[in-house]
Amino acid sequence: MERDMISELPDTVLLHIMSFMNTKYAVQSCVLSKRWNHLCKRLINLTYSPVPNLPKKIEVERFKKFATWVLSTRDHSCSLHNLGLHLCWTEPELLDKIIKHALFCNVQQLILDVYSGFRPDFESLPLMFCSQSLTSLELCISWNYARIVLPKSLHMPVLKNLHLQGVTFTASDNDSCDPFSNCHLLNTLVLRYCSLHDDAQVLRISNSTLSSFTLYEGQTYQILLSTPNLSSFTIRGSATHQLFSTCNLSFLEEVNIDMSWDARWAEKSSIISSNIMRWLQVLASVKKLTFTSWYPFQIMLHDFSNPTSMRPEAPSLVRLESLKVFKHFFVDVSDEKVKTVVEYLLRGSPMAKVHIIRRA
Known part of the structure; x- marks a missing residue:
């Protein structure tokens, strides 16, 4: 009779192996023997x-x-x-x-x-x-x-990664919400379809350890960054939030702007284009700037073609090393027009390398 070498392994090793299994199959292992029945009751995943x-x-x-x-x-x-x-x-x-x-x-x-x-x-x-x-x-x-209404402040001392979708933040001071200041190890924050409670107007992201912040579409409100160690910032799907900062974002390595096209945006391209420029003024210390969709550029091109458009001051991207723009193959826009927007963005960025990347 062959030895059952697996069953001879220590409980800690077997439990570690079972932690990689689908829970359904890990639980079903209880039929193997009394020992396995004992083990499945102690699953950690x-x-x-x-x-x-x-x-x-x-x-x-x-x-x-x-x-x-x-x-x-x-x-x-x-x-x-x-x-x-x-x-x-x-x-x-x-x-x-x-x-x-x-x-x-x-x-x-x-x-x-x-x-x-x-x-x-x-x-x-x-x-x-x-x-x-x-x-x-x-x-x-x-x-x-x-929706779930969050407390004014999250007291989660060892939390490192937080992803919230469809929640509502509660104001802690007048019209401002400041929920993350007591998460002293927070490194990554993702917000999607979130809103502010009652008459709150400002979401303050106050956290000295936050390194990565991703913001998806949702209710429009002001965002105030108090994140001195922020290194990565991604905006997806929305161009309506107003962005401000109370600190020098000197550690900012990369900014990604990824927006989905909305036909209604053509009517307010000037407002959206100006908003993107204001974002970049706040994020001006970035080293790598990527437009992972073509639509932000499409909006800016539409705005630049309007002679009556009032453009805000171009961002001073003095640390910028790389600008990447992903352009769809089906987009029929001359290189000269693209160059106009690129040159406007790169005023004061003589060392930046530009990459226009075509994709399906």
Whole structure:
């Protein structure tokens, strides 16, 4: 009879191996032997993803089985490294219990990407936003009626990565929101479809450790950067936010501007073009500037062709080393027109190399 060398491995090694397995198959390993039944109760990585095209009713029941196993069978005394819930429909009460379990087990990485047609007033949310264990949080919850309203300040001392989608920020001082100043290790921040509560007008990003910031489309508001160590800034899908800074962004390495074309923008190309220029004035210390879509240039070209347009002062990109512009093959614009915008952007940037990259 052949030796079962795998079963002879220490528990710690087996649990490490199981951490790379799909949760469904890791749990199914309990049928192998009593020892494996014991091991699957101590899994440190739990991930749930839906089956494509499965009817909603069946998917809800499927998730309930997963949640029941987590809440009734898993060893609650074991720390949880990662919990990922992806694109699943569920009842708020059940989701609330899962989040509480994860926080009780000192979860380090939490992904909540779920749908619900119910209220977003989880009892676990205040616990989440003052977690002492979370190093990474991705909160993307789509509600039919209401959004999650965040507290005035997130007290998450070891949080390094934060991705928020569809949340609302609460003002802490008059018309200003300042939620991230107490996240003392925050390195990466992604905001998408976020809004400000009530009459708030300004979102202040105050954080001395933040290195990477990505801003997607959403409600229009002012953004005030107090991020002296910011090295990467990406704007995607929207040109309506107003950008300001209270600090010298001397560590800024790269800025990426990626916008989707909207036919309505042609009517207000002058406003959008001016807004892009104002962004670049704030981000003037950048070394590598990339327009990863052609549309910002298309807007600026449209604006430059208007003789009555009032252009703001060109940004002084004195540290710029590289300007990249991705141009679609189907775009029929003369090199001379492109050169006009490039020269306008590069005033005061004699050392910058220009790359016009064509792509499908």
